[in-house]
Amino acid sequence: MTTTTTIYVVEDDTLYREQIIHYIEHYHSNTFRYKLSPLDNHLLFMEEIPTLNISDNDIFFLDIDLKTRYSGIDLASQIRQINSKCNIIFMTSFEDKAVSIINSGIFPLGYLVKNPIDATEPKATIETVLMKVESLTKSAWRSDLDIITFVNGYESIYVNCKEVLYIESLKRLKNRVLIKTLTEESVIEGKIGKIKKTLEQPYLFLSLQSYIINLENITTINRKNGTITFTDDQDLFVGTRIIDKVKKGLQDYQYA
Incomplete structure (x- = not known):
């Protein structure tokens, strides 16, 4: 059984977004087929959320500070209203955001802390996140009688x-x-x-x-x-x- 998972990358820094997409495209899985969403305009993403068909396996990489009238946390709150189980990963330059996000009821799967010094860190974090998503999904499969x-x-x-x-x-x-x-x-x-x-x-x-x-x-x-x-x-x-x-x-x- 091959599962198709849609990945959304909402990031105002074009170069950083391209880097994230590059690492995702070069990740290989035997069980999951990853499809990148064509939605790439962070200024319009809030308006797009109500139109999305979000599955439990879908993954959202959301930059917390989008330098617009809403933040990645605001986007995540809207996404959670549609699907409470999908996977949300916050991208941030500040590690101390974690507690406030958890307390807001979003419960992200993880955080990608932007590190301008170590360019390999995003790659390692993305691979860890994708492997975790696959592991959680397979655990759910094992408990499904069908x-x-x-x-x-x-x-x-x-x-x-x-x-x-x-x-x-x-x-x-x-x-x-x-x-x-x-x-x-x-x-x-x-x-x-x-x-x-x-x-x-x-x-x-x-x-x-x-x-x-x-x-x-x-x-x-x-x-x-x-x-x-x-x-x-x-x-x-x-x-x-x-x-x-x-x-x-x-x-x-x-x-x-």
Whole structure:
């Protein structure tokens, strides 16, 4: 599961903003896809906030002193009215701002203290912040019953079962399983029988030897062609015998 996270950088110093963006663009993650917001005018950002669709994973780098009629703290207060969980990092030249910000109920994830002497400090802070965001998100995933973790070699892959269309055992590749979701297609090491033992979601049909089918994401079943059509018009050919089992499983699930 790849999570897309939008990052906002609100900073009145153009060169410093470009430096922050450079470090973000060169940060690599296997699980998160970072997208920088095109909103770059700090003078208009307050007016833009009500129009934003802010997710819990989104990140705001806010300069406290914007040299305008409002501060980064004012922006953060408005952002918190829309989303209480998103990640806010304050950029400041003064370390003593922290207590007043916490007391105002904003509870930022961290602070980036501008250091004109050490140019590598922003890079280290940004990497720490992004790793912390990923760690907190993965902790939330682990407590979500719809999200399961696959170990693929040395890598952990998180999959939201609600987004799964089907999981298929690949006959030509020994101990390889295809996971097809609404947005991704992944091949991992493993056996489908062992995967079934880890799944408790009632909408996943586990009675087939080589497939796991998400009954919630089926849109049509064509017995004549032996195909199952899922959300977004994605087709899976399984043959008539399997079609009959899936139809029975879907009927039992709908009337359970």
